[in-house]
Amino acid sequence: MPQMNMIQALTDAIDLKLRDDECVVTFGEDVGYFGGVFGVTRGLQEKHGTARVFDAPINEAAIIAMAMGLATNGMRPIAEIQFADYIFPGFDQILSELSRIRYRSAGQYTAPVTIRTPCGGGIYGGQTHSMSPEAFFTHIPGLVVAMPSNPYDAKGLLTACIESDDPALFFEPKRLYNGAFDGDPNKPQASWKDHPKGEVPQGHYTVPIGVADVVREGKDVTVIAYGTMVHVAQAAAEREGVDAEIIDLRTLIPYDIDTVARSVQKTGRCVILHEAPRTSGFGAELAAQIQEDCFYHLEAPIQRVTGWDTPYPHAHEWSYFPGQDRVARALKKTVEFA
Amino acid sequence: MPQMNMIQALTDAIDLKLRDDECVVTFGEDVGYFGGVFGVTRGLQEKHGTARVFDAPINEAAIIAMAMGLATNGMRPIAEIQFADYIFPGFDQILSELSRIRYRSAGQYTAPVTIRTPCGGGIYGGQTHSMSPEAFFTHIPGLVVAMPSNPYDAKGLLTACIESDDPALFFEPKRLYNGAFDGDPNKPQASWKDHPKGEVPQGHYTVPIGVADVVREGKDVTVIAYGTMVHVAQAAAEREGVDAEIIDLRTLIPYDIDTVARSVQKTGRCVILHEAPRTSGFGAELAAQIQEDCFYHLEAPIQRVTGWDTPYPHAHEWSYFPGQDRVARALKKTVEFA
Amino acid sequence: MGQAKPQISVPSPAFRPGDTPDFDKLGLPRPGDHPRPDILADASETLPLSFGLVGVLDEAGKAVGDWNPNLDPETLRQGLKTMVLTRAYDDRMLKMQRTKRLSFYMKCLGEEAVAVAAAQALADEDMIFPSYRQQGALLQRDADLVDMMCHCISNEKDNLLGRQLPVHYTNKDLNWFSISGNLGTQFPQAVGWSMASALKGETAIGASWIGDGTTAEGDFHGAMTLASTYNAPVVLNVVNNQWAISMHNSISGGKAPSFASKAIGYGIPGIRVDGNDFLAVYAVTQWAAERARNGGGATLIELFTYRGEAHSTSDDPSKYRSKNEYEAWPLGDPVERLRAHLIAEGEWTAEDHEAWEADCKARVSAAWKEAVSYGTLEDGPHAPVPTMFDDVFVEQPWHIRRQRQELGV
């Protein structure tokens, strides 16, 4: 099976959809001739033409509105927002329009738009190239919200989002583009080459929306993570020798409550991880729902290990990023809680 | 002491600041000559002049950016966004700029801006005049977020926000402008006239940011609410004869964790109310933090009674709004949980 | 430079309550003055049109000049009839709102031509992305009165299942988009929609309307930028009815010589037209539609008119503008002007007009009776409560299903 990094897996997913569905188009800032600042659409304009793959003016609201307009007229647009930090000029078009058009028109108009955007830290991007804004979108009814943690899921989940008739926010943890990252900045950059999830089947497949992946079975504590934090969780559990069950959520809305609740009811303990600031982050929703569904089983308070409630700093990146030490400490604390 | 409705109390607060602080200006759509679509700035342009109280173009991003520019040059602007539903074109200026300017400039520039905006349902406003978007702003580090539930608090809390050197989002539950509303649409519109919190002192006073108000003492369950839901909570508790301790949060960021935790540790049970959709609403943050701080004391899962995860409907307003029945049911369920 | 003084100013309208309006200073060009460029002319040729005012009907009610669309009488009669029907519909719905049968309403008095003539000049396949004030275009496309009313009173026959505020119509069968409460969002969407049409090799174009105040929104600039960059086949209309609720158009327009002139900086044709001149609105819309359909891209049209009534049922205009501005408006009334023209042409009589007015009243009353027979907002029946949870997603996910169960429906 071919080995791909996450960028190649995403390119492959878009390439196949452009080939198989004439309604699919993709655009964004630097997406056309250049192929995107991270190269996710590289080569696609040459292959599929400027009418299918093109550059867009630097106006995120207009990019999303154009996507919605195209979608309500039969197209299936994939819009790239260059960095998740820059999606907010388009926030109103997402919240007031894209997420509601099916509802407010009672199904007469629908907008199957996929918005792809790189998110997350770990690249010294400072406060405007490191955000993880997923929580904002989980509070908007009508949006699918997904974030893969590896090339295999990236291709399958992006394909599922493109094919879904619901609008989808697809977050790409940019720190994982070229290799898995376990939160240790001192290690040399890993590669997806010899990683099992770097094995990406040729041709079409999907990873279903709403289904989590238990990446590590365990008895003592449930760890819920997505994106880069999945890898940090695995490394921290190994390091501490904690028998943790690690769930890669993959889809945030709608998330896989059955897998989550079953696991927490089994372990009785839960730690939630994300890069985003803690207050009103998606970890809050997970904790609130879990304490309700698993109240009888909980033997320790649910811990959240997250980014801090500050803008994402530059020099102090590794004091901000919820790395292995902080995750390990939370695991021990939770497992030992009595 | 003069009786005021919430509109008059807000007008009074702005009027006094305009009088006492020449750096204060206020503007927004229809705010000038007309005095705002809800009349909060009525009469103020005539009194203080067009240079202090003026209309603004219909561009919420520009209104907030103008406020930030004015503030970084020594002014203390109060910007009105006509409905909270329409704040999102300005979301980027709030999130990327207003909330971060102090941090990213290491304190060289600060923007003491207050953004006032009517929020909430109960007026048959449909999906674009009924939103309660407070949770979005609680996930943005650097913003004070406040919502009063009565005229007395409205004047004191708005004054505190204007005087604060932090940027503040001040949400005004429009259903409470003219009278308290306990969630029963069949009752005649109440008036603030004979309501104790309709007594508003003349002259300057503040309600401190970050301090909650225990509006009803009780032993059996803690109810955390803000805005309109404070009144619904009181009515529901009376109706069910539940000995509930009801906390009016008043400030969401930073919220009064001491009062909240003390109460929940006393009652061992907690119900959280808000009008906004449940998923990733502010109730999630409260529940997540409370289960952590009060784990040993909790005798029942924390319940959230909220708006549904749909756009705010028109005809089904009272099926959407978290009214007395739903609150009462949650209270009983929580108190009886064993 | 020491004594120099930067000064800011806040624009204010010429007249406020108490003033007697006098619009002579508007200095509007005479109808027939403007030449009509070729439909594929370079955008720069429209420079004079963007500062001027295209008109066809002169004071005497004659159709004059290059822009005369030379329409057959039947077409004009039909347009007049729709405008009169629109007015009758508005009157009735406003009354019903006053008696609390509607939660909210918005009239388009004085702006009927802006919507009706444009809809007539467009093809039925063209997608309309309206604001809340183009009900005339919906009626021009023969929307069913009862359906429109059922929406406005959110009863069990409301095609939007009671989800939307009154007047926020959606009607896909009539190629009418879903009206949003958020100003201006439809402008760039219309550009995207029209691009899809071109990409699919179809001939349908998009047309959108916003108000003068809404031009200040970022989405106006986004739409113009997209339309310019991609040469999108779309007609972008700005209805300058002088007011945005209580704000005069100078608050959003600032020192701009006109709203149409904003097109210049995008390399798009800009045309200002007398919005109360049915023939002129038809002619300019037709020009823009043909240009778009023939690969010429977008046009920005400013429809110069006046908002005859309150912004909506939520405001009282006597609080912020002088009483008889509408009467004093120099460009008259679109219905009266077309009526006079047809009568002058011998194609219509005062009796015809009265008869048609009576007919519209009757149809509207009958429709209302039928509409309320399917329920009202206050007393229902409404769409079944469980439908409140549908259409958020294609399939109801677990969390919404749980919430539905929590409500016990």
Added chain:
Amino acid sequence: MGQAKPQISVPSPAFRPGDTPDFDKLGLPRPGDHPRPDILADASETLPLSFGLVGVLDEAGKAVGDWNPNLDPETLRQGLKTMVLTRAYDDRMLKMQRTKRLSFYMKCLGEEAVAVAAAQALADEDMIFPSYRQQGALLQRDADLVDMMCHCISNEKDNLLGRQLPVHYTNKDLNWFSISGNLGTQFPQAVGWSMASALKGETAIGASWIGDGTTAEGDFHGAMTLASTYNAPVVLNVVNNQWAISMHNSISGGKAPSFASKAIGYGIPGIRVDGNDFLAVYAVTQWAAERARNGGGATLIELFTYRGEAHSTSDDPSKYRSKNEYEAWPLGDPVERLRAHLIAEGEWTAEDHEAWEADCKARVSAAWKEAVSYGTLEDGPHAPVPTMFDDVFVEQPWHIRRQRQELGV
């Protein structure tokens, strides 16, 4: 209409990798062609300037025409020196980034005049709201090289406490605003800032810079609308360096005849100027500043130039544009052109220039040595970790204090 076909198109630049650039088609007007309107002239008088190109330095290096600011040699020498220093600084910082001493860097090669001449024409009290490519203006205001470097390497002397990406300078002492990574947000903020200045009766004005690509953002329209409505004393600059990362300016500009012409639709003067002509940039900025200071309100200036290097250290321009475009650029190099002018005037010599270049190199090297002595991003020392939690709010609220404690600092 059946056979009609709406067509969309996606603009593409004249040259891509492999092509030999030939800019004759630009058909630029000759320097000295344009008259200089009175500083309080009606905006409409600038119409030709918004489509044209103001220039002062001719091919022979002589200063010609109405717009010649007639500056004394010392001022010009000083400007030239700052441009040379800016180039030396950029060169050094880029090298240091290549050796991983910086996480990121952005040069302004070819655009030095745009920033330096403007800063010279403005008063020191005027607030600069820059993009990330006006380091020349910061140096023109005598910013300390070591301080600038300490920010770029986030060491313990970084005045931003390691919070910001390199080149995102803030310097209130020099009336230099805080640079945001978010494009265009500073444009409307600058308008608000300048309004406050006027409201307080002060003479300081605001000046802001964005790029050609950024004009597409809604904030551009917001800024222009505010400036027009309130007659704000602000100078709004669009640096048209032809590229936005890999996108040619035709993606954001579409069919627009120029970026300056966007001013017309706001009733604001628009002037396009040769951005590589130091004297022209000075003259136009001075005109706009005087206009603003004397109550004339805002001006939109398009600075027509070329981005000589990569967008940033994150991209390789040979992947998307033809190699020798910069060499082929018809408007030359701002440093060379001012140097030639001063030499022609007998106010500067080749030796002076070499000596100054050597001097700048030496100063930059010395500054770098000192800067790294205060630490580097990689090895520290940085600002103390606890400062990461400061300045989110005036006072640290409980939840942030708890988080700081959780981190154990």
